[in-house]
Amino acid sequence: MEDWAAIGTNCSRVRALWTQVCINEQVVILDATRGPAFLACTVATRQDETLQMVELFSGGFSGWSQAAWAIREMGYPVNTSWLLDIEDSYDKPIQAQDRTTQIVRTVADLAEADFSRGPVAIFANIEHQWWHRAWIRAPPQLLVASPPCQPWSSAGQQSGLASPDGRLALLLAAICRVTQAWKEAGYECVSQQSLQLSEVGDGIRFFSAPEIASCHGALRPQFLPACDQTAMTMLGNALATPQAAVVLAHALQLFLKPGHRPDPAEAAAYCVNRAINSGNSVLARVTGGWMLVHVTEVGQIIASSHLRAQLEGLLQSAAASFYALSLGFGREADFVEQARIHCSTHVNLAEAMRLLRLEVDEVPQGPMRARECCQIGVEAVPVVPFQADVPRTSVCSGPILLCTPTGTIIVQAGVPDWLQQLKWAFDKCRSFNLGVVCLTCFGERLTCVSKFPPVVFIATEADDLHYSAPSFSREQVRACRLCSNGGQLVLSIAAEHALTWWIQAPSHLLECLGWQLISGDMPTEAGQTFQLSLQATGSTPPVPLCELRSYLRDLLFLAQLRHSTAAAELLLSEPILIQVVARSIGCLRLPAQLCVDKIEHMWRTACLAVDCWPTARVFSGPFPLRVESRLEDLVASPEVFRKGRDRCLVLTVMPETRGGGSKDENLQLAKSRVAALLLDRGVPLPATTKRSVAVAV
Known part of the structure; x- marks a missing residue:
């Protein structure tokens, strides 16, 4: 009755298209109150296309x-x-x-x-x-x-209209007869199509x-x-x-x-x-069944706290699928361990050595068993390769190096227990039920596991991490100086920039490298400095003190590039791949008006802040770039180097070696050309770096 009241209130004229017909003596009654009925009446049109x-x-x-x-x-x-x-x-x-x-x-x-x-x-x-x-x-x-097709196939014994499901087709046809009523009212059916499923083969197989x-x-x-x-x-x-x-x-x-x-x-x-x-795809166990999702939508699924609780509760532990690599020196009886790395059993020792860039004379052959520990003699702990390369394929595969506050973990992507391996690594990092977040070496958030680079940082306390990737202006970087103090590195920052540095200090990134950033007292007067001290969290951190300077240099260089995008009026429509020699360190959409000269100035500012050699030139693959060139002009220029499936424009910073002169410049150009050609032909980054360095020999 509510529907009839609405029609009577809002419609001035009503036309019956399909109703029940009742005859009472000589009166024909169109009864629209019983059974399906379709009426045409004046309605308000929607403002929606x-x-x-x-x-x-x-x-x-x-x-x-x-x-x-x-x-x-x-x-x-x-x-x-x-x-x-x-x-x-x-x-x-x-x-x-x-x-x-x-x-x-x-x-x-x-x-x-x-x-x-x-x-x-x-x-x-x-x-x-x-x-x-x-x-x-x-x-x-x-x-x-x-409608159900079984009544018309051999699966339903071709019962047709004799079965209840088959008679549903008649009911559907009755509903679709409304089109005939519309035709009588002056409308015309202009399209009607049907689908026929193709016959299956003679072979019989059960599908999941x-x-x-x-x-x-x-x-x-x-x-x-x-x-x-x-x-x-x-x-x-x-x-x-x-x-x-x-x-x-x-x-x-x-x-x-x-x-x-x-x-x-x-x-x-x-x-x-x-x-x-x-x-x-990913097939995950949930309450009452399974969830089949595309890898790009895993983040949306686990964003639901209800589903995430089900996934974590039903996901089997992958602790039994890892073995340990004990790196150190000495014989088996008096072996001194310097670092311990957990590896998935999907990664054999040869692959692990290659990922860690270790050259060992004798490597045990055959697969490693779960919970097994293998001692490897090394002269020094391998340095983490700071690279943020995007996978060449749509879905990442192969071994991935996870740098966490609790140690280094090697997992294998593209295998059935890929997510179980990640969960095991996450659980190893969690303390007091704190969340974790996946980042590149330089702080860019990773939201999709299919886009994981070869090296991933796992930072803790994700809920309190407001600046995963620092963003500093040139003045804020220029106000910083890195110096040695009693075997430690200390960052000294001018008082006027102390608060910005305290908020955006990359302590979460340094923790993944085995270093703790300890902040001093905030300055109370002009002329005082704010100090951040770096202390090792273990006896042998994954990155030695001497390598931290180059890492902080790259980090501060990227921080200036990020800051330049915040105040820019116009950004490029495509991202730019930033490299240092042959290492990819980031992919950013930069200001269209940004000149190569300013990029070189940002590099020099970062180098001076951490006491590194500041001189460098910017290339695009083998092509040296003019300092007055703007990025919007380079995007349209044919004399640039593009990489990957997306043909991303590459900007390469080539630091010059000490000594200067045309010989050094030509040497750097030759190394850049060799690296660009090798990477373009699919040669792995470690082999490319080794061969490009060999050019100088």
Whole structure:
């Protein structure tokens, strides 16, 4: 009655398109109060150009809706308004795809649902009448459906209309007869298409739920029930997303203007390229089943505290999959350990030695067992390679070096227990249940495990880490001086910049290298200095004192580049890859008006602050750059070096060796050319560095 009251209040004229017909003597009564009824009346038009779609028989996979989401990501205005299915156990799978989905099971739920806040999933028998109120609440422009196909296949013994599921097709046809009523009212059906699933081969094979979801082109996170029968029923009735995208793209061409219509082939290719598969997904155990997600969406999943608690509670411990490397000197009886490194059993000793850049005469052959300890004699503890290279492939693989406050850990990416290895490393760093954060060597936050560089810093107390990557002006760096004091390094900062340094001091990065940054008293008078002292947290830190100067130099150089972007009016549209010799240290969007001369000045300022040789030149691969060149001009210039799949512009700082003269300049140019050519041909960074240094010999 509420619906009729709304019609009577807001509509001046009503036209019956489909009602029940009753004859009382000589009076013909059009009864719209019983059974499905469709009325045409005056309504207020929406100020919205988005095409609203309704999916019937959605199942838990909702292939039509996933196709609509994909086409919307391509930039076309289509949106799933609401879905309908009889199985109310599919609420978790549907909400896993879109957490804003509202669940409706009763008339009261439907009355409270807000169709403007997100999709609405209605769980009701299609033969019932109460859910038809949704047509009034959210009238769609597109109606899609994929009823059960078993009655028409050998799986359902081709029972056809003799089965209850087969008769659902008749009910769907009755609902779709509304189009005939619209035609009688003056409208015309301009498009009608159907899909036929291809026949499967003669071979018989049992597929797992993740395999079926992948074959159907899953794009959104999938909740797979633990019950195999439920999972097979949910996925077996699913409609493949690329197939649905083709039909939707054809339908949208009837609504959209020329030049703004999706190409069906591009829509299908988009779904195929974005689909979840075994090479780009993570299968995690959750309460009641499994969660299948793309690696790029893992962060969004664990951002939910409820799901994160389930993942951590059900994730098996990976402690048994690590062995220890004991680095030191002496024979086995009197061996003196200088450093201990934990390695995943997926990483053999030869790979670990190569990653640590250690040259050992004899390395034990064969795989290492869990909890085994291997003693390796070394002359000195290996220095962490400070590099922030982006993986060449879409998903990182191979060994990765984790620098943590509790020690160095080597994990293996791209294997089934990849996330378990990370969790083991995180748990080893946590204290008092504090959070952790993954960073590059120079503080840039890493939000996706697929983009991990070869070296990753794991910093603790993530909730209190407001400046993961420091940002200092040239004046603030110039006000700093690094000096030795009794075997320790001390940073002295002028009083006017003491507060900025105290807030942004990179103590979290130095802790990952085995050093503690201890702050002194804040200056109270002009002319006083604020001091930050570096002390080793262990007997043998991973980075010796002599190597900290070059690390702090690179860190302060990047801090000035970051600060220049904050005050810039216009930034470049593409990021610039910053290198020192052959090491990548960062990838930043820099000011378009920034000149090469200012970049060299930033380098000299950082060098003078830490007492390093300041002279350097900026190259782009083998091409020396003129000091007056601006970055916006370099982006359009053909005489620059670009790297990687994204063809990122490379700026390389080449420090000059002491002695000067044209000989040194030519030597640096030759080393730069050799390094650029080797890296472009895929030679690993350690081998590139070794060969470029050999040029000077």
